[in-house]
Amino acid sequence: MQTTRLAVNNLHLKNGHVVDPANNINGVRDLWIQGSRFIEKDEVKEGSNLEVIDLTGRMILPGFVDLRCHPRNVTGGSTENICSISKTAAQGGYTSILGMPNISPFIDNPGDARYATECAERDAVVKFHLAGALTEKSEGNKLSPIGSLKESGIIAVTDCPYSTQNNEIFVKGVEYAAMFNLPVIDFPRELSLSKHGTAHDSAIALAMGLGGYPRMAEEMFVQRSITVSRNLDVPIHLSSISSKGSVELIHDAKSKGIRITADTTPHHIFFDDRMIKDYDANFKTHPPLREECDQKALLSGLKEGTIDAICTAHEPHQNYLKQAEYDVAPAGVTSLDTCFSAIFTRFFAETKNIAFECAKWLSYNPAKILKIEGGNLGTGMCADFVVINSNQKMIYTQNNTSSLASNNPFYGKDLRSIIEKTFVNGKVIFDNV
Amino acid sequence: MSWSRTSLLGLEELTAEEIKIILELALEFKKNLQNKVLPTKNLKGKRIVNLFMEPSTRTRVAFEIAAKSLSADVISIASQSSSLTKGETLKDTANNIQALGADAIVIRHPSAGSPLFLSKTIPVPIINAGDGSHEHPSQALLDIFTLQQKLGPLDNKNITILGDILFSRVARSNLWGLKKLGANVTLVGPSTLVPREFEKLGAIVSHDVDKSLKHADAIMLLRIQHERQSTSHFPSLEEYTKIFGLNNDRAKLLKPNAIILHPGPINRGVEIESSIADSKNSVILQQVTNGIAVRMAILYLCANYPSRCE
Numbered sequence: 001m002q003t004t005r006l007a008v009n010n011l012h013l014k015n016g017h018v019v020d021p022a023n024n025i026n027g028v029r030d031l032w033i034q035g036s037r038f039i040e041k042d043e044v045k046e047g048s049n050l051e052v053i054d055l056t057g058r059m060i061l062p063g064f065v066d067l068r069c070h071p072r073n074v075t076g077g078s079t080e081n082i083c084s085i086s087k088t089a090a091q092g093g094y095t096s097i098l099g100m101p102n103i104s105p106f107i108d109n110p111g112d113a114r115y116a117t118e119c120a121e122r123d124a125v126v127k128f129h130l131a132g133a134l135t136e137k138s139e140g141n142k143l144s145p146i147g148s149l150k151e152s153g154i155i156a157v158t159d160c161p162y163s164t165q166n167n168e169i170f171v172k173g174v175e176y177a178a179m180f181n182l183p184v185i186d187f188p189r190e191l192s193l194s195k196h197g198t199a200h201d202s203a204i205a206l207a208m209g210l211g212g213y214p215r216m217a218e219e220m221f222v223q224r225s226i227t228v229s230r231n232l233d234v235p236i237h238l239s240s241i242s243s244k245g246s247v248e249l250i251h252d253a254k255s256k257g258i259r260i261t262a263d264t265t266p267h268h269i270f271f272d273d274r275m276i277k278d279y280d281a282n283f284k285t286h287p288p289l290r291e292e293c294d295q296k297a298l299l300s301g302l303k304e305g306t307i308d309a310i311c312t313a314h315e316p317h318q319n320y321l322k323q324a325e326y327d328v329a330p331a332g333v334t335s336l337d338t339c340f341s342a343i344f345t346r347f348f349a350e351t352k353n354i355a356f357e358c359a360k361w362l363s364y365n366p367a368k369i370l371k372i373e374g375g376n377l378g379t380g381m382c383a384d385f386v387v388i389n390s391n392q393k394m395i396y397t398q399n400n401t402s403s404l405a406s407n408n409p410f411y412g413k414d415l416r417s418i419i420e421k422t423f424v425n426g427k428v429i430f431d432n433v
Numbered sequence: 434m435s436w437s438r439t440s441l442l443g444l445e446e447l448t449a450e451e452i453k454i455i456l457e458l459a460l461e462f463k464k465n466l467q468n469k470v471l472p473t474k475n476l477k478g479k480r481i482v483n484l485f486m487e488p489s490t491r492t493r494v495a496f497e498i499a500a501k502s503l504s505a506d507v508i509s510i511a512s513q514s515s516s517l518t519k520g521e522t523l524k525d526t527a528n529n530i531q532a533l534g535a536d537a538i539v540i541r542h543p544s545a546g547s548p549l550f551l552s553k554t555i556p557v558p559i560i561n562a563g564d565g566s567h568e569h570p571s572q573a574l575l576d577i578f579t580l581q582q583k584l585g586p587l588d589n590k591n592i593t594i595l596g597d598i599l600f601s602r603v604a605r606s607n608l609w610g611l612k613k614l615g616a617n618v619t620l621v622g623p624s625t626l627v628p629r630e631f632e633k634l635g636a637i638v639s640h641d642v643d644k645s646l647k648h649a650d651a652i653m654l655l656r657i658q659h660e661r662q663s664t665s666h667f668p669s670l671e672e673y674t675k676i677f678g679l680n681n682d683r684a685k686l687l688k689p690n691a692i693i694l695h696p697g698p699i700n701r702g703v704e705i706e707s708s709i710a711d712s713k714n715s716v717i718l719q720q721v722t723n724g725i726a727v728r729m730a731i732l733y734l735c736a737n738y739p740s741r742c743e
Contacts, residue, residue, distance in 0.1 A: 203633035207445065209545035209567030209602060279546030325523055325544035325567065 008033050009049045011426060013408045016055030016387070019355045020062060022376035026356050029329065031060065033383045036425035040379050052430045055387060061359045062375045063095025063384035063422065065125075065366035066159060067185070067263050068239050069314035069336060071099045074116045075123065080316040080404050081284065082116070085336065086124035087402035088314070090430035092337040093419040095126050095384035096374050097369070100160050101133040108133035108144040110152040117153035125429045126422075127384070128371065131156040134173045138162040142171050145191060150180045154273050158185035160239050161286055161315070161332075163221060165191050165275060171228055178234040183370055188221030188246070189287065198327045200242075200273050200290040210278070215243035222246045226253040226260055235259035237369050240313050242268050242287040244297030251306040259370050263309040265296050266342040267333055267409055271295075275409070281322050281329035282409050288331070302361060303351070309365040312339045317403030334408040337401050341415035344390065348416055355390065383426035390417040436734045442548045442682040443568035452610060455730050456578050462733075463726035466502065472729070476505035482535040483509040483560070484526070484544045486626055491564050491697055491721070492571070496539050499728035501686055505536075505736070523547060524554055524662055531555040537736035540564070558735040560661040565601045572696050573606030575727040577614065579720050583692050588615035591648045595621045595677065596655030599628065599666070603696045604655060608636055621645045622677060625666040642677055642682040645688040654679060654704045669705055680706045692716050 011033040032039050034048075044050065066089065072080040082099065089097045091159045099116075101107035106118060113132060120128035132154035138143045139162075146157055157177045163186070164170040171184075177184050179319050197213025198205075205211035222238055226249060229236045240249065241264045267285050272292050275283040283289060301307040315332025322329050340362060347354045359375075367375035373382055393416050398406030422430035434455050444452070458474075465472040481500045485493050493509055500507035510530075521529075523542070530538060537558040540548050542670045545565035552559040561570040577587070584590055592611055598604045600621045611618050612635050619637040620627050631638050639645045646652065657673065667673050674680075679693070684706070687693075693705075701707040710717060 139438055201630075203630050206628070207605065209565045209605065281547055320522060320524070323524060325542070325547045325550055327544045327546075328523075331725050 010044065010051065012050050012052045013060060014052055014054050014056070016058050016060040018060045018377060019359045020377040021120050021194075021356055021360045022062070023378045025377070026353060031377065035427045036382055038377060038379050038381050038383055057389070057391070058420065059355050059390055060280075060377070060389045061093070061355065061386050061388060062377050063424065064093045064217040064340060064362040065365050065370065065372070065374050065385050066094050066097040067237070067309060067311035067369065069097050069099060069105050070316065070332070072162070072316055073104045074119045077104065078404060079261065079318055082120050082128055083123035084402060084404045085314065086126045086128055086335070088336045089126045090422045091402055091419060092312070093340050093386035093388065093422055094336060095386070095422060095424045096129060096372060097126060097336070098129045098131055098156060098370060100158065101131050102138060102161060103279055106133065106137055107131070107149070107154065108136045108138070110145065110148040113149050113152035113154055117185040128423055129370070131158050131160075133157070134159045134164055134177070134184070135169060137336045139170055140164040140166050141309035143169065143176060146173075146177050146182065147180055150182060154182070155372065156183045156185055158187065158239070160185055163189040163191065167224070170224070171232070174234055174236060175232055178232070181371070183235065183237055185237045185239050186221070186225045188218050188225060188270055190217045190220040193217040193220065197288070198284070199276060200288045202273055202291055204273050204277065208277070210276070215245050215290065215294070218243045218287060219245040219249060222249050226250070226258055228262050230256075230258045231252075233259070235261065238262040239311060240265055240268075240287055241298065241307060242260045242290050242294060244294045247297045247301040247306055251301070254306060255382055261308045262306070263311045263366075264302070264307050265311060265313040265351075266335060266339045267313075269295065269298055269310070270342055270346050271409065275333070276326070279326040280328050281324060282333070282407060284326060284329055284331045285333055286313070286331035292374055303357070307359070309369065310339065310343060310361045311366070312336045317407050318405065319407070322407045332407070334401075334403050334405050337403065338396050338408060338415065340388070340419065341394070341396070341417050342410050383423055385423050386419055387421040389420050392416075392418045394418050434511070439735050439738065440548070440552045440639060441560050441570055441731055441735055442552060444570050444573055444606045444613070445568065447613070449613040452574070452577070452613060455574055455727070455734065456581065458730035458734065459574070459578055459723070462502075462729040463723065466726060469725065472503065474733055474737070476500070476503040476736055479505045479536040480534055481505050481507045481732065481736065482530050482533070482538050483507065484530065484538055484540045484542075485509060485511045487667075488543055491547050491562070492541065495721070495724045496562060496728055496732075499732055502725065503729055503732060505732070527551050527554045528583055531557055532729075537732065549687040556626070560731055560735055563658065564601050566602050566605070568606045569602040570606050571724070571728050571731055572603050573610045575720055575724040576603075576607055576653065576694055576696070576725050577610050578723050579694065579716050580692070582719075583716060584650055587611065588738055590616045590650045591619065592616050592651050592654065593619045593645050593649040594653045595645070595665075595679070596599060596643065597626045597657045598622050598631065598655065599626045601655050607653065608634060609676065613705050617618055619645050619649070623673070642683060643686055646683060647688075649691055651688065651692045651694060652679070652687065655696070656698070656704060674703050678704055678706070681709065684709050684712075687714070690714075694720060697721070
């Protein structure tokens, strides 16, 4: 496996099964690329240097767009950094990722934002976008200089993985960010109801002496965002939804035309809180895994469009921190390299056109929410796409990953479908063949 | 059925037979102690390490006395520091203790699941002396031992546990143990400290103290676990005492032969009226005495094997 940059002038992708919800395409057809963009067949210049790639039996999806990942460091460090996270993203078929502001240095001021974007331009193999903090240090006391942050390159605003507790600050922040047309992402967590929350409050956690992060803690702030969005008429995106009650609230809000969007994670779809029975902190996620009924609600929420997208919530942690007592271990799991395969595996047997749904959840909708180019294989669009072999299975392990961390609950699991190649702007940036 | 475990992590995973083995051996040791006879079943030459990372005097001392009564060498490490930010990880602590030649480790720790974590990390018998709010098997076993001595077989007996159940490892271990022996367990306390969810674990849940006292063959009182609560689960101690405390009026509702237990330390005038703690129905001090024999049984069963740490 290698990540390479091959300078290719023109590409003809033959016989691939193209999955492109943006243009309602789901069938075998050819695609042509010139430079960094898709072109029509008849735009191909006579006698030009055209490389033909036969993708018979393969799927072509628009490159995935991640709404939440945590790079930990701009450069260096032993947990993760922009370079390693971008390579991991490429492995997973991601062509655009949104880094959350809790990086070292923290993205709550224009200087550090500029530093991060410059390093990303130099080091990232995929399109690395930056979210700026809504409040300074995401402590929720004072708004960050959002306008200046936008000038320094941020494309969204959030306090994720934290949650702005003070309502006044949150409302002012949302209103202020809207002025700059910046998407606001809210990680909904009412802290006083989930202060020492280590797990979902269920009979399992009760027997284990764990708990403290009930559905209510999330639902209360989901309702808050819905109310704020409605009153200010400003869109808000809810990140990492885990509770069935949240799905209901979002469904009702959408039916009233309130501008709320939402995502969930692959681990919340795949696992429930029975996975923590042996105090295995590898399943301590942020938010926590909940019950089967919540899983079911998330699944139907995705299918009916209440939940618009899936984010990876990629949160790397060093092994020695995760191999510790459950309540002390940090919450969060890595996800970028396995997200698509996990979703595909989960839905494969029961959902028709699963690849089409995945393209919507992982690419088309996220790009719309972030208001960035992507999720579209149409003519004139940038050639960010991924070639997938959906017939093969693979067991992902820490030996396969480009991430510096390996706290991924999917390692060791037999997952269906392999990312074979990832292209950004028409160039191969990941090649697994 | 014979004993094949080298660790005692909790009562949830034990069978009724395994509980009986421990209690029968405890009875044997109790007789040795009463007759001041050195037991033939002993742990001479074994090194027991008490790793107590939470405040405790009574349980630590009880394990020390139990170990010494078996002629084992015992050393206690008492440390308040358990979080990673304060230094060594639990994994490193465990490896170090193994390297020091421990033949068994008795651990008390604020993190639920830490004894299980230890038992997966090092091949040394681990005995759980209380892990967060999860389990406190030696306490529940001595409670059950005391109950059996007073009430006989516990099949269909009504045991009421009253107090802060939510944060109590004693309540959980007792719930598992008593259910396995066929008793009916009622958990009583404020709704904020006794969630309905406990019904899914096989308990009867009630917030009405007076009603639950009438049918009880035994009542076990728990202390408010201040150190484990993160927020206010009830308005004040005064309010708690008034509505849930076992005062003289409430004690009159008990059956004449109902016995009163408490794991200690007792807060006189809060969960229990002072005079009731000293009444003839109170077995609180007998629990303490029985605790030595029960812990001897646990240590012997887990640590009695040819020494591995060479």
